[in-house]
Amino acid sequence: MARNNIEKVKTEDAVFKYIQKYISENGYAPCVREVCTQCGIKSTATAFNIINRLKERGLLEKSDVKRRAIALRSKSVSVPLIGTVAAGQPIFATENYDGFYSLPENYFAGEDLFMLTVKGSSMINIGMFENDKVVVRKQDVAENGDIIVALVDDSATVKRFFRRDGKIILHPENDEMEDFIFDDVTILGKVIGLLRNF
Amino acid sequence: MARNNIEKVKTEDAVFKYIQKYISENGYAPCVREVCTQCGIKSTATAFNIINRLKERGLLEKSDVKRRAIALRSKSVSVPLIGTVAAGQPIFATENYDGFYSLPENYFAGEDLFMLTVKGSSMINIGMFENDKVVVRKQDVAENGDIIVALVDDSATVKRFFRRDGKIILHPENDEMEDFIFDDVTILGKVIGLLRNF
């Protein structure tokens, strides 16, 4: 064997870390020749082999037929953050997008996701604080107990949803606040996750 | 002009959505020919032009010289989730990795990040619940008031950090729990974010 296990892992890990960093910075994988020059490898064949070993170790994915086809196993979904909701405007118009966020696909699954910044303290009981971002799956129905985003007075609000006696109850998770009761509300989606940074 | 504005945006947006979906599923961008067949475009030149228009609209990035170089503007960082910490073992060994998560680079910045699953309810005051994932920046020092991950009795624990009278105080954010006081602790990192899914 050319190297003992420790050495071997070291070289491969250096390449793996480089690929990780490269993808993080560029959004796509480096080519074999870039791996060579940046990791001190002199032959493209060597880099090629190392990449294949990383693939066998399950650290990355790579197509044998396609080019430019190295991917990390941690996939992501690009999700728009909906900014301030202008009265009367369609919520999901591109103009309302306040940028895109890459969310971990293995944690926030589903189609048609969007994000919203939490305002106020109406949901502190379940640990939703001001400026947290909630991840929402777009849907126009909800079940009792769901945490939903509803359109109330031309602004998006996060509450727990109940339907009782033909009325819609939007329940804040805050002991100091009262329920809101409506005949009907527009549901924008169901909250499936939350992001915060300190 | 070939199309009115509404039509034009529609075609381009279809391509954009396709690229978004493709990247989400594969981890790398489709080639021009794949865009053609999947979006009903008959000429690679057309797809090429549309992609360039999307680039000009700022929806994606693309190198003019490199190949395989389409990227969404929402970049991500691949972060390992540290699973159960075995006594005596080095925490950051690859064997302890419980998979990787792609986090939004525009939200969780920094090098050397890792994630940890929250156990127990010692931090509920600041909205950290059981099974939440915390995002941690690796570092071995901390400032008063930081929320940190420390190694206590061979297991990683999240607490608020204080240093007072030469002692280290690990403060649970839970009114029913007492402070832990140590002469010295091993700091693994500082908590910079949190993920939850419902």
Place this chain on the structure above:
DNA sequence: AAAATAAGCAAACTTATGTTTGATTTTTAA
């Protein structure tokens, strides 16, 4: 120390893929 095994290398090979060109069709404006 020799044999066996693995890793690394240079160089050539192959082709997927981005790009250009020039004609054709569609849309817009006059």
Place this chain on the structure above:
DNA sequence: TTAAAAATCAAACATAAGTTTGCTTATTTT
């Protein structure tokens, strides 16, 4: 209705980038 402008197309082009080959060097094992 016609002319101008823009978009789309088919086809060919150029080459970046993955892969293979055969040899050399390093490491491990016996």
